[in-house]
Amino acid sequence: MAKKARPRAKVTRLTVAARAGLSPSTVSRALADHPGIPESTRRRVKAVAKSLGYVPSDLGRSFYQKKSFRIGVVIPFKRDPASGRLRTILSEYFSKTLFGIIHAVDPARYTVNVIADGGLDAGALAAMALSHSVDGFVFLGLRAGDGRPRALHEKSIPFVLIHHYEAGHPFPFVDIDSESGYRALFTHLASKGVKDFAWIAGDPGYLDATDRDRIVERLAPEFGLTLARKLSGRYSRRGGREAGEALLKGGRLPHAIVCANDRSAYGVIEALRAAGRRVPEDVRVTAFDNNDLATLVTPALTTLDNPFFEIGRLAGLKMLALFRGEMPSGERVKPTLIVRDSA
Amino acid sequence: MAKKARPRAKVTRLTVAARAGLSPSTVSRALADHPGIPESTRRRVKAVAKSLGYVPSDLGRSFYQKKSFRIGVVIPFKRDPASGRLRTILSEYFSKTLFGIIHAVDPARYTVNVIADGGLDAGALAAMALSHSVDGFVFLGLRAGDGRPRALHEKSIPFVLIHHYEAGHPFPFVDIDSESGYRALFTHLASKGVKDFAWIAGDPGYLDATDRDRIVERLAPEFGLTLARKLSGRYSRRGGREAGEALLKGGRLPHAIVCANDRSAYGVIEALRAAGRRVPEDVRVTAFDNNDLATLVTPALTTLDNPFFEIGRLAGLKMLALFRGEMPSGERVKPTLIVRDSA
DNA sequence: TTGTAAGCGTTATCAT
DNA sequence: ATGATAACGCTTACAA
Numbered sequence: 001m002a003k004k005a006r007p008r009a010k011v012t013r014l015t016v017a018a019r020a021g022l023s024p025s026t027v028s029r030a031l032a033d034h035p036g037i038p039e040s041t042r043r044r045v046k047a048v049a050k051s052l053g054y055v056p057s058d059l060g061r062s063f064y065q066k067k068s069f070r071i072g073v074v075i076p077f078k079r080d081p082a083s084g085r086l087r088t089i090l091s092e093y094f095s096k097t098l099f100g101i102i103h104a105v106d107p108a109r110y111t112v113n114v115i116a117d118g119g120l121d122a123g124a125l126a127a128m129a130l131s132h133s134v135d136g137f138v139f140l141g142l143r144a145g146d147g148r149p150r151a152l153h154e155k156s157i158p159f160v161l162i163h164h165y166e167a168g169h170p171f172p173f174v175d176i177d178s179e180s181g182y183r184a185l186f187t188h189l190a191s192k193g194v195k196d197f198a199w200i201a202g203d204p205g206y207l208d209a210t211d212r213d214r215i216v217e218r219l220a221p222e223f224g225l226t227l228a229r230k231l232s233g234r235y236s237r238r239g240g241r242e243a244g245e246a247l248l249k250g251g252r253l254p255h256a257i258v259c260a261n262d263r264s265a266y267g268v269i270e271a272l273r274a275a276g277r278r279v280p281e282d283v284r285v286t287a288f289d290n291n292d293l294a295t296l297v298t299p300a301l302t303t304l305d306n307p308f309f310e311i312g313r314l315a316g317l318k319m320l321a322l323f324r325g326e327m328p329s330g331e332r333v334k335p336t337l338i339v340r341d342s343a
Numbered sequence: 344m345a346k347k348a349r350p351r352a353k354v355t356r357l358t359v360a361a362r363a364g365l366s367p368s369t370v371s372r373a374l375a376d377h378p379g380i381p382e383s384t385r386r387r388v389k390a391v392a393k394s395l396g397y398v399p400s401d402l403g404r405s406f407y408q409k410k411s412f413r414i415g416v417v418i419p420f421k422r423d424p425a426s427g428r429l430r431t432i433l434s435e436y437f438s439k440t441l442f443g444i445i446h447a448v449d450p451a452r453y454t455v456n457v458i459a460d461g462g463l464d465a466g467a468l469a470a471m472a473l474s475h476s477v478d479g480f481v482f483l484g485l486r487a488g489d490g491r492p493r494a495l496h497e498k499s500i501p502f503v504l505i506h507h508y509e510a511g512h513p514f515p516f517v518d519i520d521s522e523s524g525y526r527a528l529f530t531h532l533a534s535k536g537v538k539d540f541a542w543i544a545g546d547p548g549y550l551d552a553t554d555r556d557r558i559v560e561r562l563a564p565e566f567g568l569t570l571a572r573k574l575s576g577r578y579s580r581r582g583g584r585e586a587g588e589a590l591l592k593g594g595r596l597p598h599a600i601v602c603a604n605d606r607s608a609y610g611v612i613e614a615l616r617a618a619g620r621r622v623p624e625d626v627r628v629t630a631f632d633n634n635d636l637a638t639l640v641t642p643a644l645t646t647l648d649n650p651f652f653e654i655g656r657l658a659g660l661k662m663l664a665l666f667r668g669e670m671p672s673g674e675r676v677k678p679t680l681i682v683r684d685s686a
Numbered sequence: 687t688t689g690t691a692a693g694c695g696t697t698a699t700c701a702t
Numbered sequence: 703a704t705g706a707t708a709a710c711g712c713t714t715a716c717a718a
């Protein structure tokens with residue numbers, strides 16, 4: 001019975017105004033709950049708008065305000081045309097962080113645009129912001145020495161760095177507090193009677209990786225631990241396996257093998273298993289990230305949980321602060337030690 | 344020396360026009376490479392624009408054209424506030440598909456907006472399109488019986504379904520061709536002397552899962568295979584493990600266990616391993632998807648590759664066709680059989 | 687070949 | 703309390 005107001009022509013503020021016998025500006029104010037509009041008018045306008053099936057144009061609002069209400073999330077991405085293989089950062093890292101960002105900015109009516117970064121230069125990024133395609137950027141998976149943040153900063157384009165930061169610059173970032181993590185881990189290891197360990201480093205192209213090198217080296221003595229060997233695991237399973245094999249050739253195994261992430265830890269475990277060594281009986285193995293992988297493999301990994309969702313959420317919050325004209329500081333979130341079977 | 348034209352005030356088409364001694368419309372046409380603009384003018388305009396550091400406003404263009412040039416990618420997402428655990432579809436599936444979409448639509452200057460679907464109703468989605476927040480939708484991870492596509496269709500809002508379709512409706516979709524996959528798989532199994540097998544089904548909430556039930560049942564006899572048992576693996580590792588345990592209690596194991604996806608296959612393998620059965624010596628196990636997981640576990644999984652990137656790419660292409668006013672049909676892409684160690 | 691003018695839907699300013 | 707008007711940056715008839 002209720003005749004569905006199926007709008008044949010588009011209905012705008014003008015249509016609503018005409019139908020309500022008011023001016024467009026009053027409609028605008030009523031809909032935006034401006035003060036100084038009597039409750040009665042407000043209600044009437046809203047009723048008319050509803051009956052007309054009026055949907056405000058985000059585009060009109062954006063255009064007027066010169067704000068797109070979009071945040072560009074920049075993530076490294078290349079596809080090898082030959083093999084078709086994707087070269088990007090870990091899916092799980094990306095997804096969880098992305099949802100964290102969305103979760104944070106959604107209440108402010110911001111939306112997230114994914115930008116596949118296959119070598120975009122600073123100019124291209126700046127153009128996206130200047131053209132109001134996005135209002136700012138969140139960077140994921142940036143490599144050490146990337147000059148784009150600085151370039152954007154010079155153009156006053158807002159951005160937040162994730163798992164990255166710029167030494168000597170007060171750029172807002174959200175990073176993992178590796179030091180706190182390794183303190184927890186070393187405490188655990190020491191309590192298990194571990195005296196020495198090998199360090200399987202990450203990909204030195206990332207700031208976090210080289211940071212962890214330094215942190216591990218510096219902290220070990222505090223916990224009575226000897227850093228017996230340092231090898232690169234390149235954050236990859238294969239890198240881990242190769243490091244594990246190298247370790248096995250080097251004579252006596254240390255009490256523990258501390259790996260810079262989950263994947264390389266699993267590679268190490270594979271190498272050990274192939275050589276007939278048992279984890280954790282013969283040697284303990286620890287990891288970092290706590291990806292799905294960590295519980296999937298055998299033995300399940302003792303690892304430091306990298307709270308991707310939370311990190312994304314905080315980055316989103318900083319982005320909003322930036323939009324409000326504030327200057328949010330950098331922040332490091334503490335990982336949680338997850339003790340499972342491997343150590 | 345070259346004085347950097349750092350725009351203090353915003354430079355628009357008007358600025359460029361004034362500087363070039365032309366009208367704004369000519370500038371517009373020159374920049375858009377319209378026919379009927381002499382090469383000389385075009386060049387001059389472009390030079391001036393460049394020297395002024397002019398960046399066209401996407402917002403202005405969008406506003407005028409009433410098109411946002413954004414595609415909304417809708418993905419199920421819920422976060423359990425208590426545990427903080429994310430409930431969403433697989434990260435890897437999401438990421439690869441998303442990048443496929445981006446890859447396809449980027450050349451047409453479309454951009455992708457991720458929409459976390461925590462129970463958005465059809466009205467909310469329609470409002471996003473009607474407000475020109477996005478021009479259309481790509482749906483991921485839809486469950487059987489979801490009425491939203493039909494509702495959007497009635498409002499003439501363009502969308503593409505991925506790994507989903509609507510029987511009896513010509514909605515554009517991109518799905519995996521499970522039948523072709525199982526033909527390849529059964530051929531392989533038969534060649535290995537397999538005579539009977541157990542089917543570990545997926546989550547019946549998804550269309551693909553129930554389709555595979557039917558396909559497997561129908562196809563088996565063609566290949567001289569007996570479907571000895573049917574159990575649900577719920578697409579999950581735990582579901583697979585439980586199914587595996589049930590199978591082990593049921594007396595003699597069939598020659599093979601065909602699982603509806605990788606995760607449940609791994610669960611089955613865990614159950615078998617716990618019971619001291621070897622894969623593939625005692626029983627062959629097959630999977631579906633070819634996620635990272637497939638090579639991570641031991642034994643590496645023989646599985647059907649679900650080409651997520653390609654599926655996303657095709658969906659993006661269909662989206663563009665829809666925007667051109669065409670009515671693209673549904674499409675099923677063939678999975679590739681990847682033979683590894685588990686079968 | 688180029689210019690003029692209108693219009694996209696919104697909000698803010700200034701009147702009334 | 704409400705109305706008229708301008709402005710945001712762009713494109714596209716229509717005119718010249």
